[in-house]
Amino acid sequence: MDILTFVSQLLRSGLGNLGAYLAAHVLLCLVPAFYIAGAMTALIPKETVTRFLGRNTPKFISYPAAALAGSVLAVCSCTIVPLFAGIYKKGAGLGPAITFLFFAPAGNLLALAYTGVVIGPDLAAARLFLSLAFGVGIGLIMALIFRRADAAHDQTTDAMFAGRGAMSRPALAFLLVLIALLIAGTLKVDLLTNAYAQLTLPIAGVDRFQEFLFNLAPFDASQGEEGITAQGALLIGLLALIGLTAWRGMENVLEGTNRWTLAALTLTGLTLLVAALGVTPQADGVILAVTGRFFAVALGLLALVAIARQIEPYACQEWLWESWRFVKQIFPLLVAGVFVVGVLRALIRPEWIEALAGTNSILGNLAGVLFGVFMYFPTLVEVPIANMFLGLGMHRGPLLAYLMADPELSLQSILIIATIIGRVKAWVYVGWVAVFSALAGLLYGAWVDGASAWLLGGYIAAVLGALALALYWFNRRNTRDLAARSAIIH
Amino acid sequence: MLTIKVLGSGCPSCKKVEAVTRRAIAGLGLEAEIIKVTDYAQITQYPILSTPALVIEEKVVCSGRLPSQAEITTWLTDALQTA
Numbered sequence: 001m002d003i004l005t006f007v008s009q010l011l012r013s014g015l016g017n018l019g020a021y022l023a024a025h026v027l028l029c030l031v032p033a034f035y036i037a038g039a040m041t042a043l044i045p046k047e048t049v050t051r052f053l054g055r056n057t058p059k060f061i062s063y064p065a066a067a068l069a070g071s072v073l074a075v076c077s078c079t080i081v082p083l084f085a086g087i088y089k090k091g092a093g094l095g096p097a098i099t100f101l102f103f104a105p106a107g108n109l110l111a112l113a114y115t116g117v118v119i120g121p122d123l124a125a126a127r128l129f130l131s132l133a134f135g136v137g138i139g140l141i142m143a144l145i146f147r148r149a150d151a152a153h154d155q156t157t158d159a160m161f162a163g164r165g166a167m168s169r170p171a172l173a174f175l176l177v178l179i180a181l182l183i184a185g186t187l188k189v190d191l192l193t194n195a196y197a198q199l200t201l202p203i204a205g206v207d208r209f210q211e212f213l214f215n216l217a218p219f220d221a222s223q224g225e226e227g228i229t230a231q232g233a234l235l236i237g238l239l240a241l242i243g244l245t246a247w248r249g250m251e252n253v254l255e256g257t258n259r260w261t262l263a264a265l266t267l268t269g270l271t272l273l274v275a276a277l278g279v280t281p282q283a284d285g286v287i288l289a290v291t292g293r294f295f296a297v298a299l300g301l302l303a304l305v306a307i308a309r310q311i312e313p314y315a316c317q318e319w320l321w322e323s324w325r326f327v328k329q330i331f332p333l334l335v336a337g338v339f340v341v342g343v344l345r346a347l348i349r350p351e352w353i354e355a356l357a358g359t360n361s362i363l364g365n366l367a368g369v370l371f372g373v374f375m376y377f378p379t380l381v382e383v384p385i386a387n388m389f390l391g392l393g394m395h396r397g398p399l400l401a402y403l404m405a406d407p408e409l410s411l412q413s414i415l416i417i418a419t420i421i422g423r424v425k426a427w428v429y430v431g432w433v434a435v436f437s438a439l440a441g442l443l444y445g446a447w448v449d450g451a452s453a454w455l456l457g458g459y460i461a462a463v464l465g466a467l468a469l470a471l472y473w474f475n476r477r478n479t480r481d482l483a484a485r486s487a488i489i490h
Numbered sequence: 491m492l493t494i495k496v497l498g499s500g501c502p503s504c505k506k507v508e509a510v511t512r513r514a515i516a517g518l519g520l521e522a523e524i525i526k527v528t529d530y531a532q533i534t535q536y537p538i539l540s541t542p543a544l545v546i547e548e549k550v551v552c553s554g555r556l557p558s559q560a561e562i563t564t565w566l567t568d569a570l571q572t573a
Binding site for chain 2: 042046050073079081082083085086089090160161254314318321322325328329416419420
């Protein structure tokens with residue numbers, strides 16, 4: 001009997017977590033984010049960025065370009081490995097390749113948007129900025145350590161990087177409106193959250209329904225949990241409908257659109273609009289608050305429809321397919337992961353986490369990194385896990401250390417990297433990622449505890465500058481050596 | 491007979507490329523051999539920066555995107571003429 005109550009309590013905790021993650025604000029972020037990821041894959045020609053990653057590009061361009069490629073081109077792992085191998089073997093070399101590899105999981109728009117909405121914009125910004133700085137840093141360090149091997153590696157032409165491509169103007173506008181839609185859906189400013197009109201729908205019983213939902217999936221507001229509201233239940237229903245229609249409409253969208261495609265798109269728009277409303281169930285009816293967010297989302301959707309007409313139909317079909325592919329690839333694992341996280345949360349005692357990583361200590365940050373390296377979670381699942389740790393009392397510093405290390409390193413990715421750059425380089429890279437993730441956690445934790453952001457930024461800039469100078473100096477010496485040697489031979 | 495290779499680690503898009511290629515081949519009434527290359531060591535031998543990639547007679551015709559059936563048909567007829 002006791003075991004039965006225990007299991008049912010675990011299941012309810014899992015369900016509660018699932019409900020909270022499918023709630024309005026998460027949908028307003030994730031749904032557009034998937035469409036944006038699809039648009040970036042389908043509408044941005046890879047050549048717009050890869051042409052800056054050739055062998056003859058100056059280093060001060062190829063490092064930032066590598067980071068840009070990481071965030072824009074590498075939304076999925078089918079791009080990361082070949083691009084990494086290409087930059088390393090035939091392009092700008094080990095340094096930029098490593099920068100690309102490090103920044104790709106962290107600068108990924110899906111991960112950033114999700115982190116920002118679930119945990120907080122400050123942590124998302126820290127994750128972006130610190131992984132950019134440290135991605136370039138690790139790239140520079142690796143280029144320094146292995147500078148001999150790097151100078152010697154094959155001198156083929158960089159024809160692979162010669163291609164030029166440009167985005168069509170409507171495609172660019174389309175992508176920008178999609179991003180605006182994501183921002184309008186998630187930003188918490190008065191202009192968007194204020195209600196400008198109010199409606200009362202005379203539907204009785206919704207409040208009791210919501211009460212029932214709260215009982216079904218209990219939540220603890222003090223731990224930052226949210227229950228499933230009546231609005232949330234409606235949205236979950238809509239989401240299921242989108243899934244069904246998309247299955248029929250998106251799976252073969254490359255061959256042509258059909259009625260199901262249109263239905264899936266209409267339902268998606270509707271979901272975003274419903275999620276943007278403020279819904280308060282009361283005894284005599286439901287109060288609908290028409291927020292600024294609602295107008296912004298409606299405007300964005302209209303603009304998208306207008307612009308989409310100017311884009312080549314096949315490009316639109318590609319966009320829909322890529323978006324659907326991301327959903328298929330990521331969403332089921334995310335849902336399962338969120339449920340499991342909810343179950344785990346009921347099992348882990350807050351005292352354990354607080355003792356280990358409750359403060360911004362070196363030990364706490366290392367614990368965060370170690371957990372990240374040895375655990376492997378599907379894409380995006382690291383975010384609900386991090387949120388669970390936060391709720392259990394983990395300090396935000398070690399939390400960032402974990403969030404940076406987890407998607408970067410898993411046994412599987414280390415093995416793939418090793419086949420391309422060799423075992424020694426791969427393990428040196430892993431070591432540096434561990435060190436820098438812990439460092440990132442410490443720095444961000446110090447900022448949370450009140451240290452000056454300017455001072456910390458200054459330290460980072462100084463270290464990066466020193467590394468760049470050292471690399472420049474060694475490179476000059478190398479070229480001089482080479483020149484001298486060839487002079488002797490001749 | 492043409493030798494066609496689809497490069498990719500087995501992600502959904504690679505399967506799409508293979509399916510569209512098969513349709514293009516059937517549309518032309520060709521005889522062709524399709525080889526799926528999933529090993530990264532082999533994939534990186536080709537001058538490509540992203541998968542899925544399509545290789546006809548050892549020549550990369552497209553990479554990093556999903557070609558349409560019409561495009562593939564053109565590449566196939568080109569390959570037939572030069573062969």
